[in-house]
Amino acid sequence: MYKPSKPFITPLQILHAETKKINGVVTKVYTDGEVINGSFATYGGTETMVNGVYSIIDTATIETYYTDKIKSDDRIRRLTDGAVFEIKGEPENIEMRFLFLKIKVQRVKGGA
Numbered sequence: 001m002y003k004p005s006k007p008f009i010t011p012l013q014i015l016h017a018e019t020k021k022i023n024g025v026v027t028k029v030y031t032d033g034e035v036i037n038g039s040f041a042t043y044g045g046t047e048t049m050v051n052g053v054y055s056i057i058d059t060a061t062i063e064t065y066y067t068d069k070i071k072s073d074d075r076i077r078r079l080t081d082g083a084v085f086e087i088k089g090e091p092e093n094i095e096m097r098f099l100f101l102k103i104k105v106q107r108v109k110g111g112a
Helices: none
Strands: 010-022 025-041 046-050 053-057 059-065 075-078 084-093 100-107
Touching: none
Parallel strands: none
Antiparallel strands: 010 025, 010 075, 025 059, 046 053, 059 100, 075 084, 084 100
């Protein structure tokens, strides 16, 4: 049986995605949702090489107790510093036991 390796001590907030039509354009709007606790590990990010440019993408893995409130189009806010992360792929129901979730995320930065 799966046992988490780190304690769930990082406070996280789910940001639920909603689609709204603004001036005829369908856009995603994120609203504050439930606060959960989880373990948050970055492992230094992910190194990439695109068009000869080396960069590090701020990625992380979150483990938490199972909840069906987290969907793949939602975002997660780390409440310790306010950093926002988008969910990559589907949240994984570990061993299909409905006890723990594993979520891969990537940080949302910038604002052009």
